[in-house]
Structures are given as structure tokens and as C-alpha cells.
Amino acid sequence: MASLTKARIAAYRAHTFRLQPSKRLKDKDQAVSFVQERGFIYFWPIKDILLPSLWAAVAGDRPVADAHDDPGHVTWGWKDSLLGARRWYYAKVLRQRATIISLDTAPFFYALSENYGSPEEDYLIQYEQGRMTQEARAVYEALLSQGLLDTVALRRAARLTNRESEARFNRALIALQADFKILPVGVTDAGAWHYAFAYDLVNRHFPELVEQARFIQDRQARRQLALLYFRSVGAARIGDLTRLFGWARPQAERAVDELVTSGDLRRGLAIENQPGEWIAVPDLL
Numbered sequence: 001m002a003s004l005t006k007a008r009i010a011a012y013r014a015h016t017f018r019l020q021p022s023k024r025l026k027d028k029d030q031a032v033s034f035v036q037e038r039g040f041i042y043f044w045p046i047k048d049i050l051l052p053s054l055w056a057a058v059a060g061d062r063p064v065a066d067a068h069d070d071p072g073h074v075t076w077g078w079k080d081s082l083l084g085a086r087r088w089y090y091a092k093v094l095r096q097r098a099t100i101i102s103l104d105t106a107p108f109f110y111a112l113s114e115n116y117g118s119p120e121e122d123y124l125i126q127y128e129q130g131r132m133t134q135e136a137r138a139v140y141e142a143l144l145s146q147g148l149l150d151t152v153a154l155r156r157a158a159r160l161t162n163r164e165s166e167a168r169f170n171r172a173l174i175a176l177q178a179d180f181k182i183l184p185v186g187v188t189d190a191g192a193w194h195y196a197f198a199y200d201l202v203n204r205h206f207p208e209l210v211e212q213a214r215f216i217q218d219r220q221a222r223r224q225l226a227l228l229y230f231r232s233v234g235a236a237r238i239g240d241l242t243r244l245f246g247w248a249r250p251q252a253e254r255a256v257d258e259l260v261t262s263g264d265l266r267r268g269l270a271i272e273n274q275p276g277e278w279i280a281v282p283d284l285l
Contacts, residue, residue, distance in 0.1 A: 004235055004271045008284055012234040018057035025057045028078035032087050039105040039228035043079060043090070043098035049244060050233050054079070054100060083197075084185040086206070091183040094244055096174045108224045110202075110209050111216035113180040119203040119210075120144065123181065135160060135172040140181055143201050150188040151196040173199070180209075222247065222255040227264055235269070235280035 018024055018034060025031050034057055035041055042053040044064055055064055059072025079100075083090060089106040093099035101109060114131070116122050123140050126132040132140075135158070142157035143149060151173075155161050160169040176182040184197035185205050203210050226241060233240075241252040256279055259265040266285060269278040 002266070002269050002285065004269050004278060004280060004284055006271060006274075009234050009271070009280075012284055016232050016234070017052045017061075019061050021060070024060065025054075028082060031057075031075075031078050032082070035088050035100050036102045036104065038102075038232050039225075040094070040099060040101040040109075041232075042094070043075070043100055046095065046097050049095060049097075050236065050240060051094070051229075051244065052232050080187045083187060084205070089183070089206070091177040091180075092174050093178055093180075095246070096178045105225075105228065106206070107209060107212035107216060108221040110180050110213040111221040112218060112225075115180055115203075115210070115213075117210055117214060119181075119201065133168070133172060133175070135165070135168045136175050139169070139172045140176060140201075143182060143199060147204075148185065148198055148200040150190040150198045152190040154199060218251075219254065219258070222251055223258050226252070226255040227259055230259070230265055230279065230281050234284050235271070235278050237276050237278055239276070 014020055015023070016038065025034055031054060034052075034054075038052050040051075041057075042049070042051050044055050045051075045053040054075045055072055056062075058075050059065070059070070065072055079090065082088065086103070088103060089101040089109075091099065093101065093109065114122065114126055123132060123137065127134075127137045138158040138160065139154060142154055146157055149157060155169055158169065158172075160166075160172075173182070180202050182199050183202055183205060185200045186198040188196050188198050190196040222245075225245065229241065229244065230236060238249060238252050238256065241247065241256070242249055245252070247255075256265060256267060260267050260279075263282070265279055266282055267277060267279040269280055269285075271278055
């Protein structure tokens with residue numbers, strides 16, 4: 001079994017994650033280019049999930065700062081100013097956490113969602129089959145009928161304004177984002193904090209996305225997303241892939257095997273003092 005070294009993997013990730021001071025992002029245009037380069041990243045680093053993040057590419061490999069005036073928090077302004085600008089796709093997607101996806105990569109995610117080309121009907125099928133909550137249906141239908149709404153107005157339109165429904169409303173927002181049905185498209189002055197997202201339907205904000213994803217098969221989508229993931233992290237295990245994307249293990253195995261066949265990945269590798277089989281991009285070998 002061929003071996004990888006931790007030092008080689010760390011050096012690879014320092015490059016792809018933009019951790020070196022000379023490679024860090026300086027403005028939002030560079031941030032957009034970084035997302036295009038990687039395909040998808042997290043907004044914040046997520047514990048126990050290996051993936052590039054906007055924070056680390058700006059602030060370096062350190063915890064997210066509590067202090068509001070930390071220079072790394074320039075990422076907030078970039079993110080907010082680009083909501084609705086159609087320069088990238090931002091929503092709570094991977095593991096229902098804030099994810100930034102390039103416009104070229106978004107169709108592959110959409111192809112794996114439970115959207116089949118008829119946004120006015122697909123959600124009803126999910127609801128009738130018990131795969132969508134009553135709250136998620138209410139939120140979706142409010143946006144479907146009334147158009148773009150800020151969070152405060154959306155709660156009111158969905159009739160989820162009482163205190164007991166707050167958690168269910170928030171879960172509905174996240175579930176609908178993770179399934180590529182809604183997304184934040186701006187920041188408004190609404191609410192007690194004078195800061196609230198405005199939401200819209202994905203197919204209304206990105207009408208081209210439905211058509212772009214129409215002919216992408218599930219296997220093709222998983223293969224492309226797995227390739228982008230491994231090109232970012234260099235080396236990982238099947239379990240890392242399933243944990244990030246929520247795929248069944250046979251689906252992840254098939255995507256990896258196809259990438260091994262095409263020469264894009266190598267498997268059957270080992271790392272000293274690390275359990276299991278590792279899979280890596282050829283550049284690490």
C-alpha cells in the first residue's frame with residue numbers, strides 16, 4: 001500500500017486553502033475568483049469537516065474571532081454585498097451550513113436536489129410523501145405567492161410568528177436552502193436588530209439553473225463534486241465524502257471508482273498513524 005505524508009498533505013492544503021500570507025484574499029473580487037477556482041467552500045470553517053473557507057482564506061488558519069473589529073470579519077461585508085449579485089451561490093447547503101458555490105458548480109448540486117423542473121409542483125409531492133414539514137411548505141408557499149420577503153415579513157406570511165414556532169421556522173428556512181428551494185438574496189433593515197435576510201425562490205432568482213441541471217445525471221453530479229472536493233483537500237477517506245455530502249456509501253464509492261478509472265484519483269493509500277484507506281489526487285504522489 002502506497003504511503004502519503006502528513007507534511008505533503010499539509011503543504012498541498014496550505015496552497016488550495018490559501019493559508020499562506022502571500023496568497024490570502026484581499027478583496028471580494030479575489031473571493032469570487034477563489035470560489036470559482038475551488039468550486040465550493042464554506043463561509044466559516046466547520047469543526048470536524050475539512051473544506052476551504054472564506055474566513056481562513058482571508059484571516060489564515062485560526063479560529064473565527066469573537067471581536068467584531070477583527071480584520072478577518074471583512075468577509076461579512078463581502079458576503080452581504082454579494083447577496084443577489086449573481087456572482088456566486090450562497091445558502092446553507094453542505095451539512096446545512098453557510099456554503100458558497102461557484103455558478104459553474106451550482107447546477108451539479110441542483111441536479112442532486114429534490115427539484116425536477118416544476119417548482120410549483122415538486123414541493124407538493126415532497127410534502128404529500130412526508131419529506132417536507134408543514135412549516136417548510138408554509139414558508140415556500142409564502143415566497144411562491146408573494147415574491148421576495150425579508151425574514152420578518154416571511155414569518156408573518158407563513159403564519160409562524162409566535163414564540164413557540166421560532167425554532168420550527170428556522171429549521172424550515174435551513175431545510176429549504178439545503179434542498180435548493182430558497183436562498184437569501186439581500187440584507188434588509190427589518191427586525192429589532194435592523195438586519196435581516198431577504199429570501200426568494202431559487203428558480204426565480206436563478207431561472208437558468210433549472211435548465212442547466214436538467215440533463216446532469218446523478219452519477220455525473222456526484223463524480224464532479226467528489227473531484228472538486230478531492231482537488232481542494234488533496235487526500236481524504238470515503239467517510240469524509242459521505243459526511244460532507246450526505247451520500248450513501250455505495251454512491252460515494254461509485255464516484256471515487258469512476259474518478260480512479262479516469263486517472264483523476266488514486267486509492268488504496270495509507271498515512272502513518274491514520275486509520276483506513278486514503279484516496280488522493282495524483283499530485284500528492
